[in-house]
Each structure stands twice: as C-alpha cells, then as structure tokens.
Amino acid sequence: MSQAETSVQSGSFFSKAHEWVAQSLTQQNKISAYLEPLIQMAVPGWTTEAIRSKVIQVRPETNDVYTLVIRPGKRWKGFTAGQHLQITAEQNGTLQTRFFSVSSAPAHFRKTGLIEMSIRVQEGGRVTPWLREAFAAGGICNLTPAEGDFVLPAGNDPVLMIAGGSGITPFRSMLSQMAATGDKRDAHLMFYVRDEANALFKEEFEKIAAQHENIRVTFMNSAEKGVFSAEHIQEVCPDFAERKVMICGPTPMIQLVRGVVSEQGVSAENIMFEYFGAAPIELDRADAKDAYVNFEKGGVAAMSSAENPVSLLELAEQNGLKPLAGCRVGVCHQCKCTKKSGVVLNTLTGQYSDTGREDIQLCVSVPVNDVVLDV
C-alpha cells in the first residue's frame, strides 16, 4: 500500500517536473508537442494527442451507412465490446473529431489487428459524408483509446438489446464477440429498422442466431409495425422483466423505450442506454424551437427562447455565471470556450457552427438547438 502511494507520488513529481521543464524550454506541456511539427515531416498525421491509425477500407453497408475498416496504431490498447472512441481526421485544414462505437468484436481485433466503425451519413452533416469520400482510397486518421461503459453487464444475466437504426453498432460488437468466444449468456436483440433495405448486417445476425441457441435476433420493421410499444416487447420478448435492458439508437427512440419499459416495471438500474453524441437535455420547453444550454462546469441548464435569443454570454450571466469576457463584440477572443455539442449561430459572420466539439466565442454565439458548453 505505502509502496503504491510513493510510486504514485514520485510519478506525479516526475510528470510535474517534466511539464515544468517542457513549459520552460518549449512553452508546451510536453516536449513531444514541441517536436510534433518536425516529426510530422517524417510521419504525416502523427500527433501527441491521439494514436495514428490507418483506414484500410470504406465498405458500403446500405445507401447511407458505411463501415470504416481501421488498423489502429501500436499504442492502441484494444477495447471491450460496446465501447466507443474518437476519430480525428483533417478536413480542409480543420481537425474534425467525432465519436463512434466500434462495430466489430474485440476477438476480431485480436485476430486481425483491425476494427470497424459503422457510420450513418447525417443529412446536412459536414463530417460523416466527407469521411466516406476522403477515405475511399484509405488514409491516415487519429484514434483515442476506447472508452465508455455501455458494455455487457458483469455476470451472466440475460439481456434484452433494443436497437434503432445505426444504434445497432455496439450490439453488433457484443453479439459477434459472444459468438466468437462461445459466451453462453442469453441475449435477445430487437432491431428496429426503417424498412427491409435498411436492415443493417441482416445476414450476419441471422447466421449468428442460427448457430447459437442463446442468441435471438428479431428484426422490427417500423414501416409495418410502427415505433416501439409495450405490445412489442410483450409479444417478442415476454420475459423482458427478468432481463437487463440495453438501449441504443436515436434520441427520441431511447426516450420512448426508456419510458415504456419503466412503465412495464423494469427498474432503473436494469436499464442501460447510450446516445449518439451528447445526452439530450431532458427538460420541458414551451416551444419546440426553444433550446437548452447546458453550462456543464457551472452545473446550470438555461433556456434560450427561440423568439428573442440572446448571446450565450448574456445567457450565462443571466444565470449567475461569470465567464471570462472582454469586448463583448467578438474582437478580443477572451470569451472563447469549448462547445461540446449543438449548433450555434455566429452573429458576426452569420455562419452556423458544426454539431461537434469546437471552440466558440460566447459573446457572438446564439444557440440554435440544444448546446452543451464546457463552461
């Protein structure tokens, strides 16, 4: 115990000393950050922040879903089925970063050194359509270590997986991992698809289900059956109450399913769910166009009315926060902060932001939809 403590302390002493010396010699937190531009001359795309990896192939799945096949760099440590990671690639000079779940199994990674990420092209999105084109002939991207706790619960409890659209990706990873390792846990997947043509990985799931009697897969065609309802689970998976329920899909779908299964008596600790991107802000709003702004560090969620929107800076101040600011007209950049998600309008340039993580100026940004800020 005491040994462990000293080693932690000396570790932090050395890392502090390294940081201090690096700051002094290079004005960077790490010496490697100073060398990064020089290293990039030999190894394009190398960064201190993430793991340089190769996109091997872009494989079309349906009309608007494709899979990136990636060989992660050596420093990448592997993952647990269901986890996600950030992928970064340079688009016209801008480093674009997005979260995606790994859709292939850890066993597959161990065998081939490859992982897959299945991505839906977002309408009007800047990054998802571009990735497909940009990596058509392969290329370099950067990955972060896998993270997230949307993974199969410990123990051997039976599970019910409810997926909507491209929310299938973590489940594909879990089920193919179960199949590869001969996991005997009872798993039932209900997969909601828009129509036949959008039934992702259909053959693959049917094959797994046919070969493993503990795995069952039911495709739910929303065009015929409509959205998720209490009747659906009662009919398809009557023993749902004894299972852990895992949900992944578009935001409204998750909210709907959570509501229905808890009404049906499944307790909150037996429901697991994962949103694509940031979790939505769950508050009532008078007008559907009103946006909520979540000031994460301040722990405040504030409503911004669509009718007379104010800048994020004013909104923060109205809610008792005091973010750093100066000119208040977009000149000085003191009010810069990180937007984690959501779209804002820059009132100076009249441009809409992207949906992902980026730096914005609070004083000239007006929320367009729900925004999460690191303030």
Added chain:
Amino acid sequence: MTTHLPSADTLESFHKDLDEIRDDIMAKVGQEDANYIRKIVRIQRGMDLVGRLTMVAGFYHWIFWVIGVVMLGCAKILNNMEVGHNVMHGQYDWMNDPHLNSREFDWDAVADGNSWRRTHNFEHHTYTNIIGKDRDFGYDTLRLSDDVPWKDHYRFQPIRLIVLMLMFEWAVAYHELFGERIFIGKRHKEGKLPISHAQLIKDFFTKIRLAVFRDYIFFPAVVGLFLGWPMFFAILGGNFVANLIRNLWANIIIFCGHFTEEVHTFNEEECVNESRGQWYYRQILGSSNIEGSKVMHIMSGHLSRQIEHHLFPDMPSYRYMEAAERVRQVCAKHNIPYNTGTLWDQYKTVVARVIKYSRPPKKTGEVANA
C-alpha cells in the same frame, strides 16, 4: 486632434465594402492556411534547434556563435510574431489544433500570454488609439500626441524609447501590472480584472522564471558542463543577444504600426455608440502599414499589414496580403487615407514623433488644459 468623420452614407458603404472583403476571404480559408502556419512553425522550430546548436559550435570558431545567435533571434521573432501573436489572436483556432489554439498557446518571451491576451486583444484592439483607454498607445511611457497631458519627464522620452526597444519583452510582461500600479504607485482597487492581483503577480513571476531558466540557466549550464565556463558565458551571452535582436525588431515593427506621423488618436466621447463603419474607420486611421519583401512581411508577423490586422483581427495572417490590396482600393474609393511606406520611411516618422512630443506643447489654448 478631433477626427473629422466622413458622412454616414460613406461610412455605411465603406462598412459594407469591408465586410464583403472579409466574407470573401474568410470563405477561402482552409488547407492552404493550415499548411502555411504549420510550415512556419516547422521553420521556427528548426531554426530554434539549429541556432542553439550552431551557437555551441562557437567553441571551434566564433563565427558559428554569431550565426547561431542570429538564427535563434530569428526563431524567437517568428515564434513571437508570425506564430505567437497571430495564433493568440485566434486566427488559427478553426484548425482545432490543440497546439495552435489561442487559449493554450504561449510564446518564447518573458511576458505571460494570458496577461498579453487581456491587455492586447481586448484593450488595444477594442479601444485602438483612444487616449486613456488603449494603454498600448505609448505604453504608458511615451507621449505621442498632444492629447496626452504634458509632464516634465516627457523631455527624456527619446532615451526612454531606446530603453523600451531593448527591454521590449519586459515592458510587455509588466504592462498589465503597471496598469494596476502593482509595484509602483498606489495600487488600483481589485476587481477590474478577471483575475486577482495575487494571481496576476504569481503568473508574472512564473513566466519570468520559466523564460529565465531556459535562456540563462539551463542551456548555458548544459553546454558549460561539457565545455567549461567560457562556453557557459558564451551561451548565456548568445541567448541574451538573441533576445535583444527580437526585442529591437518587435519594437520597431509595432511602433511603425501605430505611432507613425499620420496615425490619429481619438478620445472617448468620439467613440460612444460608434457604428461598425466608424469603428472600421478608426482602425484604419489608427494604424499604418509597412511595404517590403515577402521575408520582411513574414518576419513582422504580417504586422506590416497592421491596418488589415486591425480591421480583421481574426483573419489568418496568411491572408493579409491579399486583403491589403482590396482594402487599399476601398479606401481610395471612399477617399479615406491609407498610411503605408517602407520600413525606413515609417520608422523615421516614429522617431520624429517621439522627439516632437518630447517638447512641451505651445500654449495655443487648444490643448493646454486637456
């Protein structure tokens, strides 16, 4: 000096023309700009490393020492001006590169980046050349306009100019603390700054320690350890001279940007409820450009395009050259003065201005009781 404003119509169409330039150019910003700034960073890092090594080769022949010092000086200039100043303005924030981010970046100088961001980005760029509000105007030590009330000590300002040139990085470091009267004079009340005085002082010394450790302890000591005392002092002296080169150059460029003969000053009343066109107009009258070679523009951090920088402070510096051509045409069209000249010509007028205002004002009534 009260400024005569063009008509509201002129200002309005002037404003539209300038916005159009900004929108056109900003729409083009992308890969090219990213490649450019990365290239400059690479050159800067290369010169920094090679310069320091070459200085060590001064052990064999003094000429290497000289070459090394000049290279290091140039590396510092690039780091402070084309990279530091511009990155810290947020010109390259759109790249999402954590190492070229306005909030994170710090430069190779004794001045704390955060302190500079507060005084420069905010005060200077918002209140450009408004006497009493923009303390970059004369850096609190020079009188460069009759609007600054006369005090006897201004007689010596030509000497001050020389001291300021040599110690420029220290002046920038001390600038904000001076404004708060931290060490000299009666301290201002807390609360005007977003950080406490204690924090301000702490940051000030932290940054000085970091910078001094590198140039005057670490590198001299490492080299001295292997090559003996004379080389310890050679490296220490070399680093000192390199810092001096940077101070001189930065100071000259910056002074040419705001203190040339024709540059106007403003008073606070003129600027209340200022329209955007008026703001643009003030930026143009309050700045001046320098003409010269491509290398000169890069080494000046494109502050040779000071006018454009003041109009569009977050446009990537790489675009200022093309912006300048168009801004100049727009100024000509609206009959608005556009102040530019060679480095030599501009600097002569700076020196002339410093000398001119080091003499007490003639009592013509107009300024006597300003």
